[in-house]
Amino acid sequence: MCAFYQCFNQPKCVITTIKSFRKFYPNKIGAYTYWDQKTRARDRNVGWRLDYFFASSEVVPKIKNTDIMSDYYGSDHCPIWLET
Numbered sequence: 001m002c003a004f005y006q007c008f009n010q011p012k013c014v015i016t017t018i019k020s021f022r023k024f025y026p027n028k029i030g031a032y033t034y035w036d037q038k039t040r041a042r043d044r045n046v047g048w049r050l051d052y053f054f055a056s057s058e059v060v061p062k063i064k065n066t067d068i069m070s071d072y073y074g075s076d077h078c079p080i081w082l083e084t
Contacts, residue, residue, distance in 0.1 A: 020053040020066045020082055031068050037076045053082045 025031065032047030041047055055063060066082040 018055055018060060020055050020063055021049070021068065021080070023060070023063065024066055032070065033068055033080060034077050051077060051080050053080065
């Protein structure tokens with residue numbers, strides 16, 4: 001069983017995780033997954049990165065790539081993907 005699930009309900013249990021997007025793109029700016037629709041923030045790419053894949057240290061070596069599908073429209077959020 002994954003260490004995260006073993007630790008989930010345990011007080012004082014700490015699991016170190018990383019944000020997988022930053023592992024592959026540490027210096028990329030303007031990479032968002034959410035834009036406010038009322039202010040048409042997506043037109044100006046003024047957004048927030050609210051959608052994440054967190055990975056434990058045991059999973060990190062298995063990650064081949066991850067990215068944000070910012071060209072996908074239909075919601076105030078866009079999909080993200082992770083390849084293992």
